[in-house]
Amino acid sequence: MAQKGKKVMVTVRKPPHGSIYVQESIEVMFIFATYEMDLSVVFLDDGVLALHPGQDTKELGIKGFMASLGALVDWEVTNVYADRQSLKDRGIAEDAIIAIGKDDDSGAPIHPRVLDAAEIAAMMAAQHSIVSF
């Protein structure tokens, strides 16, 4: 069994819908969580498009993953971040991004934390492994 508590990161850089990568990244997040790792998730580059609200894949005939993204906290995936510049470049307001769950006590929505590139770089430098999508 793997050692618990190592720092691991999943980066999501590809856009949603058009490839399977974002959906698969969520699978990997869930499995990392079951291994009780110190998991961080970062959405950056086109990956931030997955955090845009109001997405509906019904017309594509694809199940989609928005429900899973909206329930990351329930799966103990709580350290979720988005890159500030990537959001800005794509015209997504920082306060518009989707919630990844609700606070147990207050019921308030929990959103990914928006960070600057330098903060993300520092986090990356501290990881044991990074799996990129």
Added chain:
Amino acid sequence: MKFGILINEGPYTHQASDTAYLFAKAAIEKGHKIHRVFFYHDGVYNSSRLTEPPQDDRHIVNRWQKLAKDHHIDLVVCVAAALRRGIKEENLQEGFRISGLGQLIESGIQSDRLVTFGD
């Protein structure tokens, strides 16, 4: 150093599997250990027993098989990615095994470095 390898592209179209193989070979020659290669996404095609390249071309599947046999490398094919693409036990090359994403996670944690090849 102990390496885990992740291959995300199929053989022949992209260079990823070739580069991963050459990396693994070079690392072993330098005294490092490759404990597992995980085949994910289109990378699962690297495990098909039905692969028959022209005679004057490299045989990517058998090359992995031999390297793994010679150096005790665990060749793991992602089950969900494999079933989506018609890779099953019956057409899986000997020396490969089908398992879940947990094997990738474990590889990333147990090795000193996890090196990704392909998109």
